[in-house]
Amino acid sequence: MALPISRHKALREWKLYFFILPSLLFIGVFSYFPAGSAIYHSFFDWQGGDNKQLIGFENFSRALHDPVLWSSFGTVSVLIVFNLIKMIPAILMAVLIHRLKSDRAQYGYRVLLVVPMIVPGLVTLFIWKFFFDPNLGVLNNVLDFTGLKTVLVHLDQFFGWDVFFANAPIGWLSQPALILPSLFLWGFPWIGAVGVLIYLAGLQSIGQEVYEAAELDGVGPFQKFLYIELPLILTQVRLSLVLLIIGTLKDYGLQLVLLGDTGGPGGRGMVPGLWMYNRAFIAGEFGYACAIGMILFVFILGLTYLNNKYVRVDK
Amino acid sequence: MSAALNDSVGSRRHRDWPKHLVLIAILCIELFPLYMMLQVSMKDNASFIQNPWLPQPPYAVTEVRSAPVAGQPDVVHNRTATWTEVLHGITPALVPDPALISAEKHFDLGVYRVGNLVNGVKIVGPYVANTVFVALTGTFLSLSLAIFGAYFFARYRMPFAGVLWGAFMLLMLLPGVANIVPLFTLLKDLGLLNTLSALIIVGIAGGQVFNIFVLRNFIEDLPKDLFEAAEMDGASHLQQIKTVVLPLAAPIIGTLAILAFLGKWNDFLLPLIVLRDKELFTLGVGLIYLDGEYVKQWGQIMSAYFIASIPLIIIFLFCMRLFVRGLSAGAVKG
Numbered sequence: 268m269a270l271p272i273s274r275h276k277a278l279r280e281w282k283l284y285f286f287i288l289p290s291l292l293f294i295g296v297f298s299y300f301p302a303g304s305a306i307y308h309s310f311f312d313w314q315g316g317d318n319k320q321l322i323g324f325e326n327f328s329r330a331l332h333d334p335v336l337w338s339s340f341g342t343v344s345v346l347i348v349f350n351l352i353k354m355i356p357a358i359l360m361a362v363l364i365h366r367l368k369s370d371r372a373q374y375g376y377r378v379l380l381v382v383p384m385i386v387p388g389l390v391t392l393f394i395w396k397f398f399f400d401p402n403l404g405v406l407n408n409v410l411d412f413t414g415l416k417t418v419l420v421h422l423d424q425f426f427g428w429d430v431f432f433a434n435a436p437i438g439w440l441s442q443p444a445l446i447l448p449s450l451f452l453w454g455f456p457w458i459g460a461v462g463v464l465i466y467l468a469g470l471q472s473i474g475q476e477v478y479e480a481a482e483l484d485g486v487g488p489f490q491k492f493l494y495i496e497l498p499l500i501l502t503q504v505r506l507s508l509v510l511l512i513i514g515t516l517k518d519y520g521l522q523l524v525l526l527g528d529t530g531g532p533g534g535r536g537m538v539p540g541l542w543m544y545n546r547a548f549i550a551g552e553f554g555y556a557c558a559i560g561m562i563l564f565v566f567i568l569g570l571t572y573l574n575n576k577y578v579r580v581d582k
Numbered sequence: 583m584s585a586a587l588n589d590s591v592g593s594r595r596h597r598d599w600p601k602h603l604v605l606i607a608i609l610c611i612e613l614f615p616l617y618m619m620l621q622v623s624m625k626d627n628a629s630f631i632q633n634p635w636l637p638q639p640p641y642a643v644t645e646v647r648s649a650p651v652a653g654q655p656d657v658v659h660n661r662t663a664t665w666t667e668v669l670h671g672i673t674p675a676l677v678p679d680p681a682l683i684s685a686e687k688h689f690d691l692g693v694y695r696v697g698n699l700v701n702g703v704k705i706v707g708p709y710v711a712n713t714v715f716v717a718l719t720g721t722f723l724s725l726s727l728a729i730f731g732a733y734f735f736a737r738y739r740m741p742f743a744g745v746l747w748g749a750f751m752l753l754m755l756l757p758g759v760a761n762i763v764p765l766f767t768l769l770k771d772l773g774l775l776n777t778l779s780a781l782i783i784v785g786i787a788g789g790q791v792f793n794i795f796v797l798r799n800f801i802e803d804l805p806k807d808l809f810e811a812a813e814m815d816g817a818s819h820l821q822q823i824k825t826v827v828l829p830l831a832a833p834i835i836g837t838l839a840i841l842a843f844l845g846k847w848n849d850f851l852l853p854l855i856v857l858r859d860k861e862l863f864t865l866g867v868g869l870i871y872l873d874g875e876y877v878k879q880w881g882q883i884m885s886a887y888f889i890a891s892i893p894l895i896i897i898f899l900f901c902m903r904l905f906v907r908g909l910s911a912g913a914v915k916g
Contacts, residue, residue, distance in 0.1 A: 269802060272738040283734055283819060287746060290731035290790045297765065297787035298753050304764035315767055360608060363601050372602070378902060379609050383616055385894040388848040389866050390887045393873060394615045403880065405618065408634060456611045520851055524870065547763045548855055560760025571755050 305557045305564075313554035315547075326558035336559060339530075339537045345447060346538065347515045353457040354511065358504065360458055361466035362496050365473075366488075377467070380460045392524045395453050399439040399525075406452075407436050440525060443533030450536060453525070462507055469500035509574045513567055519544060539563045623702070623885035624694045629662040630880055639668040642690035647681040656683060662693045695881055702885035708861065709868030714893060716778050716864055717846040720785035721839050728790055729835070732797030733823055737809065753791045766855055776858045784852060789842050800834050801827055836904050840897065847894065865890050 272280070309326055313319040330336055364376045383391070398405040410416040416431070423431040430444045431437060439449045473495060481491055497504075519540035522530060528545050530537030537545075539559060547556035621637040622630055629638055641663035646656050672685050731750075735743055765784065766775075774780035804826065812822045828835070850866025857867050872886060 269736050269739045269743070270806065272740060274741070277738070277741050280738065280740070283738070283740060286730040286734040286819070289727045290794065291746065291749070293727070293783075293787040294750065294753060294790050297768070297784055298761070298791075299749075301761040301764035301768055304768070305760040308764065315770075356608070360605070363605055367598055367601055369598070372598075376605055376609070379613075381898070381902070383612055384844070385898045386616055386619065386887070386891050387865065387894065389850055389869055390619070390890055391615060393869060393883075393887065394619055396873070397880065397883075398615070400878075403631065403634070403878075405634070456608050458608060458612050523851075523854075524873075543760075543763070544851075547766070553763055553767070556763045557760065560763060564760045568755075575755075 305560050308554055309557040309561045311554045313557075314551050315553040319554065322554075326555050327562070329555065330558055330562055335534065335537060336539065336542055336562075338534075339539045339542050342447070342536065343516060343538045346450060347512055349451045350511050350515050351508070353454070354462070354504070354507065356457045357459055357462040358466055358500070361463045361470060361500070362492055364463070365467060365470040365496070377464065380458065380463055384460050389524065391454075392521065396440070396525055399449060401436040401438045401441065404439070406439060410437070441532055443531075443535045446526065446531050446533070446535035449525070450521070453521070465503050465507065466500050469503045470496060473499055509570075513570060516540075516567055516570070517563065619884050619887050619891075622880055623698055623888045624696075625662075625881045626695050626698075627879055627881065629693065632662065633664055636665060638693050639663055639665055640689060640691055640693060641668050641687050642693050643667060643672065643685055643687050645685045646683045647679070648683055650681070663687055695885075698881045698885035699889070701882050702889040705872065705882075706865070706868060706886045706889045709863050709865045710890060710893060712778060712862060713847060713865040716781045716785070717843050720782045720789075720846050721842040723782065724786045724789035724842055725793060725835060725839055727786060728793035728797055728838075729823065729827065729831075731790065731794045732801055733819070733827060735794065735798045736801035737819070737822075750791050750794055754795065762851070762855070765852075769856060775856060776862065777856075778862055778864075780856045781846075781849075781853055781864065785842075785846050785849075789845075793838050793842070796834065796838060797831065800831055804830055833904065836901070840901060840904065843897070844894075 308319070310321060310323060311319040312322045312325070360380075364373055367373050367376070386394070397403075401407060407416075410419065416437070417433070419431045419437075420433045423429070428444065430442055437445070439445050439452075477495055478491070481495060486494070517540055519538050522536045522538055522541045523544065525531070526536040528541065528549055530541055530545075540563065543556045543559040543563065546552045546559060622634075625633075625638055639662075643661050643663045645659045645661065647659065648656055650657075667687060672687055734740065735747060769775050769780050769784075774783070808826050808830075809822055812826055817825060847865070850864075850870065853864045853867045854870065857863055860871075863871065869886075869890065872883065
């Protein structure tokens with residue numbers, strides 16, 4: 268804790284306020300001002316220039332009846348579910364690494380995990396875009412090579428999906444029905460280095476004697492996970508769960524890069540953030556974009572509130 | 583030590599090799615994009631289609647064909663060798679080519695398209711330079727300000743410090759999602775559109791909250807005696823930061839710096855709306871531009887991606903320990 272300070276001494280130390288002033292100035296101008304401006308402008312018909320017209324709640328009532336916005340919230344809910352599933356491999360990976368006996372091997376795997384981070388995130392996205400390419404793409408090649416494509420075609424005929432055909436390459440990013448599956452598949456095997464390292468740090472606090480006691484009691488590997496390991500990383504899991512949900516709600520870079528600013532064919536990859544971006548910078552409807560931002564903001568704020576109230580993260 | 587102990591207490595039944603097997607398999611898939619980037623970056627489209635999976639063997643095949651019109655000289659065609667040709671020699675094709683006179687395999691390092699890399703440097707080099715400038719300046723300024731700010735909060739409980747702290751922490755709860763539209767018009771009004779300073783300034787503002795939060799906790803945990811001793815010696819607050827905070831907080835500052843640098847390196851949403859001139863493009867915008875513009879010469883594109891990764895590779899090589907430990911330690915602290 269910071270030392271308490273008498274009023275007299277604080278007066279003598281007034282120069283200390285200059286230490287915080289720059290930071291304060293920066294967040295005031297570039298964080299608080301835009302936030303206030305967004306609230307203010309969500310009540311205006313505004314093209315981004317000097318002309319604006321107060322229209323009250325019209326932007327919001329328009330948003331209420333905007334089918335694109337509502338379907339985009341549907342899409343982002345699906346993506347959140349996807350991302351929750353994608354958390355599992357990182358947890359399992361961390362547990363596997365932790366259970367190795369040799370410390371050297373553990374460190375080696377940690378380093379290997381970090382290696383993919385040398386590729387900038389955007390480049391990874393573009394490499395995946397290349398994987399999804401229908402003709403030269405790696406994914407279609409792998410499916411052809413392993414014969415999985417025939418399986419997919421048979422399944423397609425059986426269920427009547429109408430997306431996989433024996434004589435045509437699979438258009439992962441060009442067929443509306445395949446947009447969501449592609450957004451799921453992206454990043455396979457879904458091991459985020461940061462996540463694994465965070466879980467590993469949590470697992471590190473398990474003493475060796477706990478394992479020894481468990482083994483003496485004849486506890487199997489699965490039970491060990493359920494009763495020893497999972498409870499200890501639950502804090503980290505919950506924390507990354509919350510961050511993940513909020514992150515997925517507001518992120519739209521992935522969709523912008525893979526599918527373009529209209530959310531791909533049929534707008535199937537449209538998410539609220541991307542719709543806000545689209546309205547502001549493609550259609551020039553800045554006022555409406557601010558209103559979409561506010562709606563999204565309320566959603567996220569609600570989640571943050573629920574999180575602080577019900578998901579206690581013990582420090 | 584602990585490994586030996588563990589072994590003696592009945593885990594002899596559990597061998598490690600199945601775990602290694604699973605881990606290695608997963609890591610192979612995880613590293614696959616990296617592998618593809620590296621090996622495709624040395625190929626041209628023809629050899630990529632001929633051999634998409636494996637690196638190019640260092641052999642070329644010279645094929646001599648009789649000319650389609652009699653009386654003209656033979657057509658000499660150079661192509662890259664496939665792995666089967668390298669391992670088993672050139673076998674006649676299933677459908678023999680009647681015009682083929684001879685085909686000869688020879689060692690040739692020229693199959694590696696180093697030109698791709700040169701081209702990549704030409705295309706991406708300026709973007710990388712811009713990004714390095716933005717990320718380095720931004721990280722440096724952002725962390726300097728954050729150190730001062732954290733020192734303010736950590737050293738004494740000054741009047742109004744609670745309110746100010748609240749102002750920072752509120753931003754941690756508020757998502758910056760609605761900001762980007764007004765931020766754009768703000769930058770326009772300040773005349774900062776289409777400048778690199780805009781990216782640096784917004785980056786500084788964005789980094790304050792998290793960095794001050796982490797650094798405050800760290801500085802508060804430092805022994806108070808150190809500050810008091812320095813004060814006895816007549817050290818001003820600036821000197822205390824220099825002699826006490828900086829040396830002791832170096833590891834955490836390093837970790838924060840790497841995280842900030844990575845964040846700025848990967849950012850493309852802000853540059854995309856701020857930058858217009860091609861000379862000012864940072865990596866993010868540049869790559870999106872490249873993706874839209876080029877006829878897909880995968881080799882050239884992949885080598886451009888490779889060039890884009892080099893600065894991070896350098897950082898990784900020098901700071902790997904800091905990186906791995908820092909991420910783990912930072913995670914424990916919260």
